[in-house]
Amino acid sequence: MTEPSGSAGVKRRDFLKVLGAAGAVTTSVGCFQEDVEKLIPYLVSPDDTVPGVSTYFATTCRECAAGCGLIAETRDGRAIKLEGNPAHPVNHGALCARGQASLQGLYNPDRYRHPMARRNGKLERITWDEGIRTLRERIAGLGAGAANAVFVNQHESGSFPAFLDQWLAGYGMPAHLSYDGEAPHAVMQANRQTYGAAWPALDFTAAKLIVAVGADFLEMWGASVPQQLSFADARAKLADAPRFVYIGPRRSLTGLNADEWLACKPGSELAIVNALAGKGDVAAAATAGGVDQAALQRLAGELAATKPSLVLSGVTTANALDVALAVNALNVAAGNVGVTIKPAEALTGFDRVGSPNDLRDAVQRMASGAVPIAMFRGVNPVYVLPKSLRVAEALAKVPFKVSFSPFPDETSELCDLILPDDHFLESWGDAESVRGTISLQQPAMDRVFDTRATADVLIGVTKGDPATANRIPVADYRSWLIGRFPGGAQAFGAALARGTAPGSPAQNATASRTVAAAPAPAPAPLEGQQGDFYFVAYPSPVLGDGRATNKPWLQELPDPVTKIAWQSWIEIHPTTAARLGIENGDHITVTTAAGSVNAPAYIFMGVRQDVVAMATGRGHTGYGRYAQNVGVNPLDALPVAHDASGGLALATVKARLTKTADHSPIISTEGSARQHARGIGRAVTVAELNGPEEEEVEHFAGDNKHDFLPGLRSPVANDAQGVLGNPKSKDKGMYDPEHWSGMAKRRWAMAIDLARCTGCSACVTACYAENNIPTVGAPWQGRSLRPFHSGDGNGWDTRPGANILKGREMQWIRIERYYEGGEDGSSDFDTRFVPMMCQHCGNAPCEPVCPVYATYHSPDGLNVQVYNRCVGTRYCSNGCPYKVRYFNWHGYGEPARRQYAFPEPLNWQLNPDVTVRGKGVMEKCSFCVQRIREAEHRAKLEGRELVADEFTTSCAQACPSRAITFGDAADEKWSVARLAEDRRAYHVFEELNTFTAVVYLKKVNHPAGGER
């Protein structure tokens, strides 16, 4: 804030300097605040913002290379919520968990707060002028050595790479290395060869059969959000939906969404693909892959018979490129190109990305001492490259290292000069997510700390020296952008409102990498290595390659597959575990030729018996309080092995398993993974769906008198609270539909389509962001373990996730993941993902038991929780059959307590419309009542009624598969009213007569050989 912003455009993002004026979000449940509070007005009242009313800025997400469009909601100068930009061609309004959580990157308490330089071994604060001068002098002093300089930038599309290369070229430095550890390099190279585009758009809706060979397209494989949107739309076609077969050693989240899983050995994919393509011997492939020959045969036939299909490759073995090429050939042969695979509308986020092999090459040049200066921006080689590469030692050989990283990660801690970059919500930029569309990135707010955009720093470097002063003839990067923007300032200003504009960002034609990477060392062949297990590392669906690990929302978000948070684990098959006498949580050591890792075992049906799998992302030794010393990093056990495309081979090594003595309980939100025939997550097969409706009679476990009936059957639903269960009760007050307030005319309800839900858990994080839900897993948030202890954590339970171990996570909406079948450990099991939140029952068991009316049924059908009335008897939670009520066991919202969940400045993100709950009160999903009331206010001010589907809840807004629909079920104009009558609709535990307001639509399964 001290930094006066260069452009008038940013002025309006000034903070109200004190929270008081903004309806301060402080914990206050229960008491008047008598202490005098200061009200600080603006200095100059901003032109277009109104205090207490949100302002929205369209910008672009830079968490991953996909470059989704964002709408940043700011209140009184603070960004408080990110939502997808509905007008954006990539994500069409949806947003994944990582996108939501980028706010916690912006407000991360561990961010560098100012530039720093290493003086006699210690990093000390310096001014920006000093920093820029130091950098300039260093570069000037390079001389010929400049040709060996290394600049590693986190891969991003848009103008910045070109700008950077131009800048580097100006100093005779080679073009920068654009690194993205999450990008599937083999696939992209194959795509370039086959389709001429790194990432063609994938149209799942057009396909009739989807075969994914290790391609986790709902997770880290490419751009998950658009792929998920398309996949969900395809599956929502129900009977005509494509059947989905997953082939791979581990059943990832994507795999769990598949109708069939062919669990093949790592390295055998090529044979299998050839077999499917009819080019190879099925029997041989089946034996090589260890899969059922009949199944493979059937699939080959199905693939040949079904057109169009969609075959995707995402294997991470050493021969990944060959597999990808084979798959592409298969697609070409099947005529899928242009139908399900559309090179014409390619996603350009991955264009010009460098590979891990290039980075390895750079590191080895550093190790050889040839590199005089290394600069890192957003890339953390010390962490993201295998330990066996000894990156830290290589860096030590570099005389001068500069980090532009905004966070104190493992690499920047070794650097000599820290010039912290702005967060993307504080700075200008652009991206090209789809060919022919520029999506703009603008500051949503003023800077949180004394940071500066790297581009502006680089400009500052040139400006400082008269020789180079007019090399970049603009004041700052923004003007540089505008200068190159098609249409100039006029168009630029206009485009900012939409966030996108036609055209392509500036490309630097000339600059290309002058230093060619040495070819990757050939990895040892997988077979013939010693060890009885294949060791498969995979990028975590939530934490990616580890760049997201410092955000508490994501640490707390249970892994969609294993439901584990704040912990690393090693997946092992039940049969194997039984054989080796391993229980959940027993520590096992995985030893490979390259090294070893030790972590608790998690018994998981979704891996082959001869496979152990591990997720990347945890095991940081730095990177701030939330990431440090949480879990372990599987890369520690990986050799430096690359596929032919230069991608890091994650499934290329065999391992030995040793059980160790120690045991640490699995920190999981999972109680029982089986639903014990209680009809929580239900499914129908296509056959049943095509069958006549009257057959559709379900009997409930525990009660065989109730038949299944769709719709909201609450006495307080269809007639909108008219009856109160007692027609004779005299004074209905506001519950009377005729009441002037008209509240009782509405019945807020939600429909959740399990055929769409992929279990990605974006809704969970969206809920955290909207409702000020505290994260409780940080090491300092644990409970007391013994009577006497000091404040420094001694005597407290300081294990990460200790509270979650006690079942105290606060997820208002959680994704339950139930397995059907596979008890025998076979690979043939079905997974049901059930988003579970407060069901807002018409006859809520939680309400009558509350002694103080802290929870009751509002006339418009909400099960309201009044925090400030709650005394915390927790009786309501006992009554709730769905167990969706969460209690504030500690002062998570009280800054004075060590369990405080929002250390400055994380608390700047808190939503002013939602009370921060204090210790000792119950909380739960409110159907985003603040959004309901806000919409009602808006409608009232505009003198109109609410329009159907005018607004929605945070979870529904974020959902990348559009599985959640919210609205007024009493008014058939809202789409939820229609969905509630769907033939797939059911209520969970309907036999308890709770008359819930949440309707689930059954999942649709496409079993093998099911008629289409």
Next chain:
Amino acid sequence: MGIVAAFRELDATVDAIEDLKRQKISDVTVYTPTPRHEIEEAVSPPTSPVRRFTLIGGFCGACFGYWIAVWTSDYWPLVVGGKAIATWIPFTIIGFELMVLIGALATVAGMFINSRIPKITMTVGFDPRFTHGHYGIWVQEAPERARIVEETLRRHGAEDVRHED
């Protein structure tokens, strides 16, 4: 003036009481370390009116219980669990408990009021022995008849007789 007599034996006390009665001496207070039916028979007092206190107290309590529950529920109607706003059956518990509470307190109050306790003075017409092992009789009588009374008490074997003015 008053005469206080202390007896060691129960039957003696009973005889004395009945003798005094026969002599139409009305203002007699009898002390006994523990309730004895013989003495109650001898004195043959009217039934205690405490029961009325109980009845009225209990009735008021029950009414108040129901009233507060119903009135507050209707005062700010909030629906919980789809139940009616004023639900009689659970409110019966409130009515019952308050009936017992107020009824019991009224009963105790009745006892206090009727037996005139708390007593402020302990000096007149009382002897600590009465709470120990002795029975006692306290007669308030005009001085001229006092002698007869004393003589009667002594005849029935009063251990000692004390005069009070």
Next chain:
Amino acid sequence: MTSRRKWALVPGFVALAGAVALLSAYSGASSSQNFTPEQPINFPHPTHVQQLGMNCLYCHYSANKSPDPGLPAVGTCLGCHNPIEVGPNRPKIDSIPARQSVEIKKLLDNYADPSGKPKKAIPWVRIHKLPEYVHFPHMRHVNAGVACQSCHGQVQRMQRVYQFSSLNMGWCVNCHVNGYKPADAVRNTEGYPTAADEALPPKKARYDCSACHY
């Protein structure tokens, strides 16, 4: 007969206890009513509102479109109290001559630089404060025709602003349930309601908990 008199005490004590209980319950013990803090600048509302006839919304500019009424920016003050033109003087108002004013001097000395640009924000002491778990949308009330004075009192007459209403929940709810008479709005703004105004029905509001608490 001393005992008789003492008997009378017992119901006396009971009555006393009851009275105390009721008083404490109704006193709204935690209300900060009549809170009259010393402000950094003793801003004379009467001068601005009564003499100059300024509208509340001129300074509290977002009261009719936001939950937050808004505070005048320092720039707004300096718009009239321009150090270049009038300096530490009170600007000349029709008849009243310009003269020195201590408070304006404070403003110029502490919160503006000589050029008349805002230097530093004025740390006003907050008077009307609802707990954070109560959501009070100003715009709904203002647009419903509730006069500012109904809740904030006759600020235009206050030399020093104080908390006029108790801001207790009961105080809110009474108005929501019984309704707000348009005629009162006229009266509160020092007008005289016509028979037509009196005839208008009171405006009621939701008294559902989730209308304010969430």
Next chain:
Amino acid sequence: MATVARPRGATDLSPRPNVASANQQLPGVADYEQVDRDIGGSLTPTAGWFGALAVAIALFLWGAGTWTYQIYWGLGNAGYNPPVMWGVYIISFVFWVGIGHAGTLISAILYLFRAGFRTTIYRCAEAMTVFAVMTAGLFPIIHIGRPWKFFWLIPYPNWRLIWPNFKSPLVWDVFAISTYLTVSATFLYVGLVPDIAVLRDRATNPVRKRILAVMSLGWRNSEKEWRHFARMYLFLAAFSTPLVLSVHSVVSFDFAMAINPGWHTTIFPPYFVAGAIFSGIGMVFTIIIPIRKFFRLQHYVTINHLDAAAKLCLFTSLVVGCAYLVEFWVAWYSANQFEQKYFWNRVFGEWWWAAWIMLTCNMVFPLSLFSQRLRRNPGWLFILSIFINLGMWFERFVIIVPTLSHEFEPWQWAHYAPSWVDISILIGSFGWFFMWFLLFIKQLPVIAIAEVKEIVPPRLRSPHPHEDAIDVTGRHQAYEPDTPGEFD
């Protein structure tokens, strides 16, 4: 004890068992004066008593300190493991309320039943009741998240214009418990008044005499006082009887009104009341047996009395055991898989050991009372009573924890383990209880003097031919004596 002259025959006299006769009931007691001497004499403090009191107070202070700690840092420091949102505190609440049921039962119900054996033990039991309910009343407050807002459960006029929810079992609790506490405390006090008068007139220390004079409200044993007193006592008993039954029924509603498997059953009220009385009698044994020994009161609380009480204990144990079995039958017969799963889990699941502790302590061990020898063996009764207390605590554990940890939603099945905070506060509650009780037994007569005098033969001028005939004037043959042990 040195100060107490060991009275004649202060040993465990064992007269012929089960003989109903007035003068046989307390063979060791000659006359009214001896009653005052023996019982009054037992009030002198002793070193042992001071020691015990010190321990009790220490425990209480430890518990209180832990509670303040918990209030500051939050309930998270207790062992709660959602969805197990109720734990040790509610278990202990129900446990203590249960203890609190014996007193009023003995003093009121047995009074109406004219059960003679109550006379010498009821004062002790009543005091126990009051202090147990005082203890129980603390636990809901300790349990809730914002104890400082506890008064919101009480309907009082307030400027928020809001009231408690009278449909909530917790509000019923507030009414039931507070009523029960008030009534039983009143019951205890008015019963004490004549005895305090006795102490007052025996007291030598002027200060003590003054205090007792105030407490005795100027009671002077006049026949009129006794008449109203008797009537009041009758009505209080008549009120307390349904109250006792209602209170634990209401407590059981806390569970029966919820829909959770294992809770939602109509058997709970009778089952809980029986359990409460059972546990209460157990606690009476735990308390009265040491007292009669250390206070040398064996000739007041005789073997006959213990025998009779033991029979009551056996009976309630049988009722409770029956209830346990019926629960399982209902679960099986309901064909409701939630119920069945739960009850299977109760005995064979994670908490099997708790369930079996409950079953053995409450169902099996008490069966020993069928043997008259054990019934008349104070040592055994004491040991058994300890088992009963343990078993009844675990009964509440078994009702609460397994249900919450294992109900409808499999995804939310969880475990539970108390933390040091729970345990400290539980221990502290025992300290609190015994602190009050110890203070009581050395300040006020632990055996009802006046009522004991009723069953001591009066002094007669002309000894009557039939020693045991009550009616010495021989004029009221119609009168039926309430002879003790007549229900034995």
